[in-house]
Amino acid sequence: MQFAQGKNQALTLPPTSGWRENWNVYFRIIKLLRPHWRHTTGALICTLMATLFSLLAPWLLQWVIDVGLHTGRLTDLFIVAGAILGTSILRGLFAYGQGYLSQALSSLVAYDLRNQLYNHLQELSFSFHDDSETGQLMSRMTADIEAVRNYIPMGLMRAILVVITFLSVAVILFRLDIVLALVTFTSVPILLVISERVLRRLRPLWLDVQNGVGDLSTIMQESLSGVRVVKSFAREEFEIKKFGAKNLELRELNMSAMRLSAWNQPLLILALNIIMVIVLWIGGISVINKHLSLGILVAVTQYVLLLGMPVRVFGFTINWWVRGLSGGTRIFSVLDTTSDINDAPDAEVLPKVNGEVHFEHVSFAYNNGIEVLHDINMTVKPGQIVAILGPTGSGKSSILNLLPRFYDVTSGRVTVDGHDVRHVTQASLRRNVGLVLQDVFLFNATIRENIGYGVISATEEEIIEAAKIARIHDFILTLPDGYDTWVGERGVTLSGGQKQRVAIARTLLLNPSILVLDDSTSSVDMETEYLIQQALEAVMQGRTTFVVASRLRTIKNADQILVLERGRIIEQGKHESLLSLNGPYARLYDLQLREQEEFEAQLLASEQVVEPVEEPEEERSKEAQR
Numbered sequence: 001m002q003f004a005q006g007k008n009q010a011l012t013l014p015p016t017s018g019w020r021e022n023w024n025v026y027f028r029i030i031k032l033l034r035p036h037w038r039h040t041t042g043a044l045i046c047t048l049m050a051t052l053f054s055l056l057a058p059w060l061l062q063w064v065i066d067v068g069l070h071t072g073r074l075t076d077l078f079i080v081a082g083a084i085l086g087t088s089i090l091r092g093l094f095a096y097g098q099g100y101l102s103q104a105l106s107s108l109v110a111y112d113l114r115n116q117l118y119n120h121l122q123e124l125s126f127s128f129h130d131d132s133e134t135g136q137l138m139s140r141m142t143a144d145i146e147a148v149r150n151y152i153p154m155g156l157m158r159a160i161l162v163v164i165t166f167l168s169v170a171v172i173l174f175r176l177d178i179v180l181a182l183v184t185f186t187s188v189p190i191l192l193v194i195s196e197r198v199l200r201r202l203r204p205l206w207l208d209v210q211n212g213v214g215d216l217s218t219i220m221q222e223s224l225s226g227v228r229v230v231k232s233f234a235r236e237e238f239e240i241k242k243f244g245a246k247n248l249e250l251r252e253l254n255m256s257a258m259r260l261s262a263w264n265q266p267l268l269i270l271a272l273n274i275i276m277v278i279v280l281w282i283g284g285i286s287v288i289n290k291h292l293s294l295g296i297l298v299a300v301t302q303y304v305l306l307l308g309m310p311v312r313v314f315g316f317t318i319n320w321w322v323r324g325l326s327g328g329t330r331i332f333s334v335l336d337t338t339s340d341i342n343d344a345p346d347a348e349v350l351p352k353v354n355g356e357v358h359f360e361h362v363s364f365a366y367n368n369g370i371e372v373l374h375d376i377n378m379t380v381k382p383g384q385i386v387a388i389l390g391p392t393g394s395g396k397s398s399i400l401n402l403l404p405r406f407y408d409v410t411s412g413r414v415t416v417d418g419h420d421v422r423h424v425t426q427a428s429l430r431r432n433v434g435l436v437l438q439d440v441f442l443f444n445a446t447i448r449e450n451i452g453y454g455v456i457s458a459t460e461e462e463i464i465e466a467a468k469i470a471r472i473h474d475f476i477l478t479l480p481d482g483y484d485t486w487v488g489e490r491g492v493t494l495s496g497g498q499k500q501r502v503a504i505a506r507t508l509l510l511n512p513s514i515l516v517l518d519d520s521t522s523s524v525d526m527e528t529e530y531l532i533q534q535a536l537e538a539v540m541q542g543r544t545t546f547v548v549a550s551r552l553r554t555i556k557n558a559d560q561i562l563v564l565e566r567g568r569i570i571e572q573g574k575h576e577s578l579l580s581l582n583g584p585y586a587r588l589y590d591l592q593l594r595e596q597e598e599f600e601a602q603l604l605a606s607e608q609v610v611e612p613v614e615e616p617e618e619e620r621s622k623e624a625q626r
């Protein structure tokens with residue numbers, strides 16, 4: 001069963017990769033321990049000491065049987081019994097230290113990795129996020145990091161414990177009795193073969209499980225954030241079924257992985273018990289024939305039993321190695337994805353610009369390589385308004401995306417005050433280019449925090465001033481908590497028009513010289529529309545503005561109108577001159593804008609108040625009630 005994976009290269013991984021790549025992943029996880037070398041060293045020392053003390057007990061037992069019991073002195077027995085008790089206590093203490101330090105180490109590494117991954121995701125370009133599924137990325141941040149975190153104490157540290165125990169038991173057994181040692185250790189390859197076979201089948205299973213967790217997060221994230229759409233189309237049943245089906249797939253995958261791991265365990269213990277029987281059989285004959293002392297046979301069986309712990313945990317250890325590998329592979333694949341939008345090494349910091357913008361023979365294609373803008377040319381003087389019109393899909397938003405350099409042009413160049421946008425730092429460019437998009441996104445924070453989002457140092461007065469210009473201040477004052485009102489996830493507690501004005505205030509605070517407005521559809525009533533219009537006009541004052549416009553007033557005020565069709569500018573000029581051409585603009589005007597003109601004319605004729613100076617009282621109370 002294979003889960004559909006994210007479209008992104010970094011999110012679609014082959015189920016298995018070569019040993020070299022696998023070791024590379026482990027090596028990179030181990031490198032994450034370097035900053036925490038104190039915890040690492042402490043955990044390793046504790047592992048060593050715990051093993052050492054566990055090895056002492058059988059040796060003391062051998063001494064009691066072969067020497068102590070023969071001397072008949074009780075004091076010897078007391079001393080050895082005390083020594084066994086002492087070593088057990090010390091072993092316990094070091095085992096505690098090992099457990100504690102390796103868990104602490106794993107939490108520190110998970111903390112670092114989470115930060116690293118989150119920071120990297122923030123830096124990746126729009127193209128990466130276009131092709132990524134949010135749920136997949138969230139499961140990288142949670143389930144995969146958890147897999148790597150668990151790998152450190154339960155995979156890596158346990159494996160070290162297993163190897164140290166195996167090696168020391170091997171050395172001791174060979175010194176005690178070569179035959180019994182050979183019997184024990186020739187059986188070890190059987191254990192290895194069992195584990196290797198399990199490992200080979202487990203790895204793709206765990207990778208599928210982890211991809212499945214990602215897909216499940218995607219479904220969950222989508223249906224929860226789109227809950228309004230789900231409910232309005234009454235598709236709850238469909239969403240429940242979709243989730244249920246994926247959940248079932250994930251359960252089955254998990255069960256298969258568990259079944260396989262569960263088999264591993266009894267098989268290994270059975271193999272160990274068979275070794276024990278053989279040792280007792282051969283050793284017993286040697287003791288009967290007086291070739292071996294009873295003490296040594298008892299010690300050998302104790303050492304073989306000591307192998308039981310690593311053998312028992314071997315299965316789990318392998319499990320965590322495999323899960324750590326899958327988690328690590330998925331995390332590093334994102335970390336290794338480089339952003340295709342980077343600051344050039346010699347990028348300059350763009351100072352506050354006047355706002356002169358040039359598009360010179362600009363063509364552009366998204367990731368899929370299909371060119372959506374062809375040979376776009378325009379010269380925009382500081383303070384000018386450029387209205388962009390065109391049918392849906394004609395490339396209006398794509399033009400806007402190039403200005404703050406969300407994407408790079410495929411050919412040609414975009415300049416701001418003579419600087420190619422690719423030659424200045426992204427942060428300084430974006431400080432100069434403010435955006436207000438149609439699909440407003442607000443954070444789950446207070447109104448004050450949302451308005452101040454782009455300017456950390458903004459004062460209370462500046463925030464209020466921005467809100468006043470954006471025509472939202474009066475409404476905010478009607479709220480019980482004023483500027484401290486929590487807006488909810490994505491601003492759900494505000495109406496569309498209110499959200500848009502908060503977003504306008506947020507951009508206004510940035511005081512950018514260039515504005516990019518996506519004002520393409522209006523889903524608000526006339527009064528709110530009027531307020532937004534006022535807010536937009538205030539915000540456009542003295543700034544170069546690019547606006548995807550659907551409002552006649554904005555278009556009439558524009559210094560340039562660009563009419564786009566299939567990624568080309570087919571007409572360019574001012575309202576009156578374009579209208580007189582009787583071409584595509586005139587047709588668009590007839591279709592979309594004439595109604596607005598007539599409506600305004602009607603309003604004027606009936607001498608209604610066309611331009612109220614203040615927000616109407618009833619609008620304010622209506623908004624407050626919403």
Ligand SMILES: Nc1ncnc2c1ncn2[C@@H]1O[C@H](COP(=O)(O)OP(=O)(O)OP(=O)(O)O)[C@@H](O)[C@H]1O
Pocket residue numbers: 130366367368372390391392393394395396397398399520
């Ligand atoms: N992220 C993307 N990846 C690939 N193609 C895209 C992407 N975004 C837009 N496109 C394509 O680019 C073309 C132009 O889209 P764009 O969004 O710029 O049009 P638009 O004029 O703004 O449309 P609308 O008025 O509907 O918002 C369309 O064919 C669209 O399918």
